[in-house]
Amino acid sequence: MADVAEKAGVSRALVSIIFRNQAGASRETRERVLRVADEIGYRPDSAARLLARGRSRTLGVMFTVHQTFHTDLITGIYPEAERLGYDVLLSGATHGRSEAKAVEALLSHRCEAVILLGPDAAPAYLDELGQRTVAVSVSRRVPQARVDFVHSAEAKGVRQAMDHLVELGHRRIVHIDGGRGPGSAERRRAYRAAMRRHGLEDEARVIPGHHTEESGIETGCLLLAERDAGRPLPTAVLAGNDRCAMGLLMALTRAGVEVPRDLSVVGYDDSHLSHLMPIGLTTVRQDAVLMAEHAVRFAVERLENGELQPREAVLDPKLVVRGTSGPVPKAAGPA
Amino acid sequence: MADVAEKAGVSRALVSIIFRNQAGASRETRERVLRVADEIGYRPDSAARLLARGRSRTLGVMFTVHQTFHTDLITGIYPEAERLGYDVLLSGATHGRSEAKAVEALLSHRCEAVILLGPDAAPAYLDELGQRTVAVSVSRRVPQARVDFVHSAEAKGVRQAMDHLVELGHRRIVHIDGGRGPGSAERRRAYRAAMRRHGLEDEARVIPGHHTEESGIETGCLLLAERDAGRPLPTAVLAGNDRCAMGLLMALTRAGVEVPRDLSVVGYDDSHLSHLMPIGLTTVRQDAVLMAEHAVRFAVERLENGELQPREAVLDPKLVVRGTSGPVPKAAGPA
DNA sequence: TACTCGAACTAGAGCGCGCTAGTAGAGCGC
DNA sequence: GCGCTCTACTAGCGCGCTCTAGTTCGAGTA
Missing domain, CATH: 1.10.260.40 (lambda repressor-like DNA-binding domains)
Known part of the structure; x- marks a missing residue:
C-alpha cells in the first residue's frame, strides 16, 4: 500500500x-x-483490514458436508450475503470434526456471526455461543438458547402431506422419523396428530430412523422382511427427509415394489435430490433460498442494530406433488 | 490479551x-x-495473528457444493491439515458464484495456498493463480498451468472396469462421458482404448453426458426410448461417475430393467453414494482420503520448502465389484 | 567467590491497514 | 480584505498479535 x-x-x-x-x-x-x-x-490485505476496522463483515456458516439440503441452503446464502456487503466463510462438520470445532474455526477467523445449518450440538453450547456472538440456527429450534432461529412450520408441512395421502385413500401410513435430526420431533408429533385427526390412530406407526439414505434403505428392508413374514406393507410412507425417502425408494423399487402403484412415498425438504427420480419425488418443499435469506438477514440485522432480541422466522412449507404418491392400491384397501 | x-x-x-x-x-x-x-x-484473534506473523497457516479449499465426491475429499482434507498445523477455509462454487469468485474470497482471507477440487476454470486462469500463490488441482489435470496436481490414474481404473465387464461376457458396453468434467477426457480415451483392445471397436459408443444424476436419468431415458424403437439396450454401461450411474439406475429400475440381470452398471469415484443401492454400486474407487492427503501435503511442502516445482501425484484407482455388475444376459448374447 | 548458563520472563517494534483530526487551497459573499 | 465553506488530501495512532533482543535470577561450575 x-x-x-x-x-x-x-x-x-x-x-x-x-x-x-x-x-x-x-x-x-x-x-x-x-x-x-x-x-x-x-x-x-483483509487480515489487516479486519484488524484495523474492528469489523470483519464476514459471516461464518457451519454445515454438515454430506447433507444435500445444506448445500441447497449455502447456494442461497452467498448471494444474500453479498447483497448486504458481507463475506462468507464455510466450515464443515464431518465425521471426526465436531460442530464445535467447525464453529471455533469460524470464530477465530473473525466471523462476526455464525449461521448454523441444522446444528446438533447441545442447547447449552448453543446458548453459550449465542451469548458470545450472534448465532442463527437454521432448521433446529432451540428455545432455550439465545440464538435466532429460522425453520419452516413443520406441522403445516406434515399436515399437508398427510391430508394429501388420506385424500388418496391411504390409511396404513407409516412415518420414518429423523431421530435427533433437525425438525424431526415436530414432524413426528405432527404425524401423530394428523393420524389422530383422521381417526387413524390405530394405524399410526413411527419407525425410528435418521436423515440419511442408509436409514431409508434399512427401513425398506425392514418393511420387506415384515411383508415376507405376513404383515402387509403400508400403503404410504412419510419419510423423515428426502435422503431417507430416496433410500427407501431404492430398496423398494429394487425388490419389485412399484411406486406409486403399490406404495406411495413422500419426502421432506425438496432438496435437489427430489428431481432425481424420473417421476419426481412428492415432498414437502422447504424453500432453501428463502430460509437462507432469512438467516443472513437475521444475522446482519442483529449485528448492525445492536442488541436485538433473538428472533424466529417460521416459513410456510408447501407440499409438492410429483410422481411418488398416488391412489391407494386396490388390493390393499383398508387394513 | x-x-x-x-x-x-x-x-x-x-x-x-x-x-x-x-x-x-x-x-x-x-x-x-x-x-x-x-x-x-x-x-x-486470528486476524491479528496473521498480520503479526506474516503467515496465516491457512489452506483454502474451493469446491462445488453439489458434488458428493468433493464432500468426501473435504472429509479427508481437514484431519491432514490439522495434523500439519494448518487451518482450512472452505469456499463453494455454486450456480451464480463462479470458481474465480470463490477463489478470490479465499485469497483475500489470506489463505497461503488454494486446493481446487475438480476446477473447471480456464487453464490460463489456473496458471495465473499458480503464479501468484500455491495452487493444487485435484482431479483435473492442467499440464499448461503451474499448479500441483493430484488425480487417479483414470486409464487404469477404466481398464479394470472394462476388463471386468468383458470377462462377464459383455460386448455391447456403452460409456456415458462426463463432458468437461474432471477426468472425463482420460476416461473417454481409456474406454475407447479398452474397447479396441478387446476387439470391440465396432460396439464402442460414447454418449455425451455430465457428472450429474440428471445426466444419468437423461441417458437412461434415451436408451429406453431407443429400445422401444427397436435398438437393443446395451448390456453394460460405464458411467462417467457415481452420480451419473445413480441417475441411470433410477431411470432404468423405474422402467422395469433389472440390474444387473438385464444390464450391468459401473460407476466411478466410489463416493458415499455407492453404498446407497441395497446391492451396492460396482464402481472404480478413487481413494478420496488419500487424494485429500496428497493435496494437503503438496500445498504444505510447497509453502515450507520454498519454490519447489509443481508436482503430480497419480494414485491407483481400484475397481470395487458390488451388486450392479453381473454376467451378460442370456437373451442378449452377442449383438 | 566469581563466573557462566539456561530457564523464565519482558520491553517494544512492527505487521498492513482504517480512521480521526487535521491542513492547504480554491471559491464565495459581504 | 476578511471569514467562511467545501473539496482534496495528509499525519499518525491504534487494531491485537508475534517476534527479536534483551533482562533477571537461581543453580551449577571452576
Missing part, C-alpha cells in the same frame, strides 16, 4: 480511501492510484 | 508464548494463564 502511495505520489490514507470506495478523492487521482495498484499487483 | 496478562500477572509476550504452545513458560504459569484466559473468555 505504501508502495502504491509512493508511486502514485499520494499518501497511504488516500489509497485507503480509494480502495474503500469512499468519497474524498478526485476522479483523476482515483484512476491513477487504481492503475498503479494494478501494475504493482496490490490487493488489500 | 492485555487483560489476561494483567490478571495473571505476566507480560503479554508470555501469554503469546503460552498460546502458541511454545517453550519458555513454566508449567504453573502456563496453567494459571490458561485458567485466567478461560475465565475472561479470551481467544486469540
Whole structure:
C-alpha cells in the first residue's frame, strides 16, 4: 500500500480511501492510484483490514458436508450475503470434526456471526455461543438458547402431506422419523396428530430412523422382511427427509415394489435430490433460498442494530406433488 | 490479551508464548494463564495473528457444493491439515458464484495456498493463480498451468472396469462421458482404448453426458426410448461417475430393467453414494482420503520448502465389484 | 567467590491497514 | 480584505498479535 502511495505520489490514507470506495478523492487521482495498484499487483490485505476496522463483515456458516439440503441452503446464502456487503466463510462438520470445532474455526477467523445449518450440538453450547456472538440456527429450534432461529412450520408441512395421502385413500401410513435430526420431533408429533385427526390412530406407526439414505434403505428392508413374514406393507410412507425417502425408494423399487402403484412415498425438504427420480419425488418443499435469506438477514440485522432480541422466522412449507404418491392400491384397501 | 496478562500477572509476550504452545513458560504459569484466559473468555484473534506473523497457516479449499465426491475429499482434507498445523477455509462454487469468485474470497482471507477440487476454470486462469500463490488441482489435470496436481490414474481404473465387464461376457458396453468434467477426457480415451483392445471397436459408443444424476436419468431415458424403437439396450454401461450411474439406475429400475440381470452398471469415484443401492454400486474407487492427503501435503511442502516445482501425484484407482455388475444376459448374447 | 548458563520472563517494534483530526487551497459573499 | 465553506488530501495512532533482543535470577561450575 505504501508502495502504491509512493508511486502514485499520494499518501497511504488516500489509497485507503480509494480502495474503500469512499468519497474524498478526485476522479483523476482515483484512476491513477487504481492503475498503479494494478501494475504493482496490490490487493488489500483483509487480515489487516479486519484488524484495523474492528469489523470483519464476514459471516461464518457451519454445515454438515454430506447433507444435500445444506448445500441447497449455502447456494442461497452467498448471494444474500453479498447483497448486504458481507463475506462468507464455510466450515464443515464431518465425521471426526465436531460442530464445535467447525464453529471455533469460524470464530477465530473473525466471523462476526455464525449461521448454523441444522446444528446438533447441545442447547447449552448453543446458548453459550449465542451469548458470545450472534448465532442463527437454521432448521433446529432451540428455545432455550439465545440464538435466532429460522425453520419452516413443520406441522403445516406434515399436515399437508398427510391430508394429501388420506385424500388418496391411504390409511396404513407409516412415518420414518429423523431421530435427533433437525425438525424431526415436530414432524413426528405432527404425524401423530394428523393420524389422530383422521381417526387413524390405530394405524399410526413411527419407525425410528435418521436423515440419511442408509436409514431409508434399512427401513425398506425392514418393511420387506415384515411383508415376507405376513404383515402387509403400508400403503404410504412419510419419510423423515428426502435422503431417507430416496433410500427407501431404492430398496423398494429394487425388490419389485412399484411406486406409486403399490406404495406411495413422500419426502421432506425438496432438496435437489427430489428431481432425481424420473417421476419426481412428492415432498414437502422447504424453500432453501428463502430460509437462507432469512438467516443472513437475521444475522446482519442483529449485528448492525445492536442488541436485538433473538428472533424466529417460521416459513410456510408447501407440499409438492410429483410422481411418488398416488391412489391407494386396490388390493390393499383398508387394513 | 492485555487483560489476561494483567490478571495473571505476566507480560503479554508470555501469554503469546503460552498460546502458541511454545517453550519458555513454566508449567504453573502456563496453567494459571490458561485458567485466567478461560475465565475472561479470551481467544486469540486470528486476524491479528496473521498480520503479526506474516503467515496465516491457512489452506483454502474451493469446491462445488453439489458434488458428493468433493464432500468426501473435504472429509479427508481437514484431519491432514490439522495434523500439519494448518487451518482450512472452505469456499463453494455454486450456480451464480463462479470458481474465480470463490477463489478470490479465499485469497483475500489470506489463505497461503488454494486446493481446487475438480476446477473447471480456464487453464490460463489456473496458471495465473499458480503464479501468484500455491495452487493444487485435484482431479483435473492442467499440464499448461503451474499448479500441483493430484488425480487417479483414470486409464487404469477404466481398464479394470472394462476388463471386468468383458470377462462377464459383455460386448455391447456403452460409456456415458462426463463432458468437461474432471477426468472425463482420460476416461473417454481409456474406454475407447479398452474397447479396441478387446476387439470391440465396432460396439464402442460414447454418449455425451455430465457428472450429474440428471445426466444419468437423461441417458437412461434415451436408451429406453431407443429400445422401444427397436435398438437393443446395451448390456453394460460405464458411467462417467457415481452420480451419473445413480441417475441411470433410477431411470432404468423405474422402467422395469433389472440390474444387473438385464444390464450391468459401473460407476466411478466410489463416493458415499455407492453404498446407497441395497446391492451396492460396482464402481472404480478413487481413494478420496488419500487424494485429500496428497493435496494437503503438496500445498504444505510447497509453502515450507520454498519454490519447489509443481508436482503430480497419480494414485491407483481400484475397481470395487458390488451388486450392479453381473454376467451378460442370456437373451442378449452377442449383438 | 566469581563466573557462566539456561530457564523464565519482558520491553517494544512492527505487521498492513482504517480512521480521526487535521491542513492547504480554491471559491464565495459581504 | 476578511471569514467562511467545501473539496482534496495528509499525519499518525491504534487494531491485537508475534517476534527479536534483551533482562533477571537461581543453580551449577571452576
